[in-house]
Amino acid sequence: MILPAVIVGFEVSRIFIDGGSSLNLIYADTLRKMNISLANLMPTDARFHGITPEKPNYPLGKILLDIQFGTRENFRKEKLEFEVIDFPSQYQALLGRPAYARFMDVPHYTYLLWRILRPNGPIMVKGSFALVDKCDKDFHKLSETFGIQAEYKAFKLTTNYDVLPDGGRSLQEQAFDTSKNSKEVQIHPKNPKKMTAIASNLDSA
Numbered sequence: 001m002i003l004p005a006v007i008v009g010f011e012v013s014r015i016f017i018d019g020g021s022s023l024n025l026i027y028a029d030t031l032r033k034m035n036i037s038l039a040n041l042m043p044t045d046a047r048f049h050g051i052t053p054e055k056p057n058y059p060l061g062k063i064l065l066d067i068q069f070g071t072r073e074n075f076r077k078e079k080l081e082f083e084v085i086d087f088p089s090q091y092q093a094l095l096g097r098p099a100y101a102r103f104m105d106v107p108h109y110t111y112l113l114w115r116i117l118r119p120n121g122p123i124m125v126k127g128s129f130a131l132v133d134k135c136d137k138d139f140h141k142l143s144e145t146f147g148i149q150a151e152y153k154a155f156k157l158t159t160n161y162d163v164l165p166d167g168g169r170s171l172q173e174q175a176f177d178t179s180k181n182s183k184e185v186q187i188h189p190k191n192p193k194k195m196t197a198i199a200s201n202l203d204s205a
Contacts, residue, residue, distance in 0.1 A: 001112050002135055003127050006068040007093065010034050014092045014135065017107060017114065021096030023048055026082040028060060030092040036063075038084070046083050059083040067095075069103070069116055070123040076116050078102045090138035 001017040012030070023046060028038060041061025049056055061084055068077040080099055100107075106115040112127030181200055188194035 003125050012092050016091040016094045023096050024082045025094040028086040069125050074120045090135040
């Protein structure tokens with residue numbers, strides 16, 4: 001589920017709601033676009049899985065940010081702790097179980113709806129099916145990029161650049177003698193002087 005919100009005064013449209021995550025995450029690129037310096041990050045001992053296979057990932061640090069849902073007439077604002085990660089993503093931030101507990105929300109994944117209780121009445125935060133589809137397509141593009149990068153790193157680790165590749169043919173087989181293995185052919189239909197040399201063992205078209 002992807003919902004809009006306001007983070008430190010900036011309208012953010014791509015917040016991924018993940019009830020299976022034990023952390024709130026925000027991407028370094030999102031902070032840069034908000035003109036928030038990474039020098040403001042606090043140390044963290046958190047780690048998480050799911051970005052790169054078979055090994056944990058470590059945030060750059062953590063930061064406290066105000067996040068708001070709703071309208072001017074009826075809104076809810078809370079200060080949340082985010083772990084900051086520096087990975088390309090189709091999202092701008094991720095809210096996990098700590099955000100669920102703070103906002104005391106009721107998610108309705110089928111309808112892409114987040115319901116937050118307030119004294120003035122419940123806040124209904126609605127997502128967009130079109131945006132979900134776009135994020136899904138962006139994810140596939142990013143995942144292909146990660147795959148190519150991983151394959152490139154694997155090649156770098158296993159390739160010896162001091163050894164020339166073996167073409168499977170001996171030098172004798174690769175040698176080509178133009179005096180023996182070629183023939184003259186006319187390349188212009190009306191000018192017999194325009195000739196060129198081609199291999200004599202080529203198959204006919």
